[in-house]
Amino acid sequence: MKKLLWMALVAITFAACQPSTFTINGTVEGITDGKAVLNKLTEGRPVAIDTAEIVEGKFTFTGSVDEPQLYLIFIDNNRNPIVFFGENAKMNIVVNPEKMQEAVVTGSTINDIYSSFVKNVPGQARLEQINQEYQKASGTGDEVKVEALREEVSELMEEQKAYFLDFIKNNTDNVVGAHMALQAMSEFEMSEFEELVAEFEASIGDSKYVTDLKNALEPMRQAAEAEKATSIGASAPDFTLESVEGNDVALSSLQGKYLLVDFWASWCGPCRQENPNVVKAYKKYADKGFDVLGVSLDRDSAAWRKAIVDDGLTWTQVIDGDGSVANTYGVTGIPFTLLLDKEGNIIAKNLRGKQLEERLAELLN
Numbered sequence: 001m002k003k004l005l006w007m008a009l010v011a012i013t014f015a016a017c018q019p020s021t022f023t024i025n026g027t028v029e030g031i032t033d034g035k036a037v038l039n040k041l042t043e044g045r046p047v048a049i050d051t052a053e054i055v056e057g058k059f060t061f062t063g064s065v066d067e068p069q070l071y072l073i074f075i076d077n078n079r080n081p082i083v084f085f086g087e088n089a090k091m092n093i094v095v096n097p098e099k100m101q102e103a104v105v106t107g108s109t110i111n112d113i114y115s116s117f118v119k120n121v122p123g124q125a126r127l128e129q130i131n132q133e134y135q136k137a138s139g140t141g142d143e144v145k146v147e148a149l150r151e152e153v154s155e156l157m158e159e160q161k162a163y164f165l166d167f168i169k170n171n172t173d174n175v176v177g178a179h180m181a182l183q184a185m186s187e188f189e190m191s192e193f194e195e196l197v198a199e200f201e202a203s204i205g206d207s208k209y210v211t212d213l214k215n216a217l218e219p220m221r222q223a224a225e226a227e228k229a230t231s232i233g234a235s236a237p238d239f240t241l242e243s244v245e246g247n248d249v250a251l252s253s254l255q256g257k258y259l260l261v262d263f264w265a266s267w268c269g270p271c272r273q274e275n276p277n278v279v280k281a282y283k284k285y286a287d288k289g290f291d292v293l294g295v296s297l298d299r300d301s302a303a304w305r306k307a308i309v310d311d312g313l314t315w316t317q318v319i320d321g322d323g324s325v326a327n328t329y330g331v332t333g334i335p336f337t338l339l340l341d342k343e344g345n346i347i348a349k350n351l352r353g354k355q356l357e358e359r360l361a362e363l364l365n
Contacts, residue, residue: 019088024061026093028075032057039072039081046072046081064088067207068110068175075100085111085176113176122163123156130156161187172199178209185216190224193217226330236261236344239325241295241318244308249293249318255344257291258363260356263326263336265297266307271335275311277353281360282315288364289342295320297334 026036034054038061039046052059054075065088072081073093080100082093087110095103105111130149137145164184171177178200185193197213204210229237240250251261262278264271282292292315298304299321308317320326329338339348339359351359 019090021062021064022086022088023090024073024086024093025091026052026054026059026061026073026095028054028057028059029094029096030057031076031097034076036061037074039074041070041072067209068108069208070179084108085114087111110174110176113171113174117167117176117180120163122159127153127156168196172196173203175204175207175209178204178207178213182209182212182216185213185220190220193220222327223330226328230329230338230346230349232346232349234346236338236340236346237328238344239328241320241325244305244317244319249316251293252344254291254293254316256342257289258285258342258360259340259344260290260292260351261295261338261340262292263295263297263320263329263331263334265334266300266303267298268334272307272311274335274352275313277356279312279314281356284357285360285364286315290360290364291315293318295325297321297323297326297331 024038028034028036031054033056036052036054036059037048038050038052040049041047050061050063052061065086068085068087070083071086072083074081075095075097078097078100082095082100082103082105084091084093084103084105085108087108089108091105091107091111093103093105105115130153134146134149137149164180165187168177168181168184171180181193181196181200188196194217197210197217200207200213201210228234236251238250238252240248243249260278260281264275266272278292282290294308294313294315294317296304296317296319298307298319301319301321304317304319307313323331326336329336335350335352337350337352337356338346339351339356341347348359
């Protein structure tokens with residue numbers, strides 16, 4: 001019991017020692033006056049939250065944060081900001097407006113982690129050199145040099161990607177790692193990202209970054225489920241939607257023929273450009289066991305109906321105005337098509353033009 005009381009007392013004392021506000025003292029080399037604007041990164045965009053006058057090359061910001069977060073400071077009209085993680089602490093910044101990216105930020109242990117990450121990104125200096133060399137080679141028409149530089153850039157990007165992911169995996173106990181994980185979530189396999197989120201939650205569970213990670217995880221899960229549900233060989237998920245005639249049409253009711261499920265919309269230029277190819281295939285193979293189901297993502301019923309008439313779409317047309325079926329099928333862009341066999345199994349994706357006609361010829365001739 002005494003030990004528990006002692007540990008509780010230490011925890012209370014430690015918490016009491018933590019500052020509840022921050023102070024940012026800045027020194028701007030080479031200028032005596034101007035303005036410094038403090039921005040907070042909100043939903044990926046900088047939002048101005050305070051402005052300080054630069055007097056004799058100095059400025060000061062004060063405030064408080066619930067947890068460390070990413071800040072940006074813009075000096076006058078300079079478009080390149082000072083980027084750093086701020087926390088409730090006394091922080092000092094020294095910056096030369098000509099070299100904003102080299103600003104020195106001290107006093108924040110969390111920012112020390114971020115600064116170390118940025119400082120040690122591999123290949124940055126070489127990428128800057130390559131940019132200059134590329135411009136020169138492009139200007140002189142040296143295609144051999146251009147291609148060699150492209151290959152080198154590709155290799156450096158892979159090296160940076162590995163560094164980035166390694167940093168995240170080794171920093172699941174802090175918000176810097178969580179912030180980086182949000183930026184790089186598309187680079188992880190679903191199961192790996194789930195494990196990372198669990199690790200962040202175990203160490204910094206009450207952080208808004210963990211909340212953001214968990215929110216980002218759900219669409220990834222849905223996309224993974226949709227990808228699995230619409231993989232080649234899978235049985236296409238059944239659905240029922242209203243047709244242009246006002247009748248309920250179930251996907252399963254169209255089994256017995258090879259069926260092209262065509263997600264499109266009247267406002268989609270590429271869809272409208274592809275429609276003549278589908279019309280041609282339908283006319284050629286409709287009497288040989290081929291059918292089409294158009295699934296429109298239109299919200300404007302009149303525009304949908306007009307496009308059907310204008311493009312001569314004579315097959316069954318249904319409307320998915322709220323996008324629920326498109327979400328089930330993982331549709332992220334249109335046109336999106338699935339070719340089903342007579343039992344409703346998926347045998348091909350996104351066949352267009354000549355590819356569609358060749359596949360139908362194999363199946364039906």
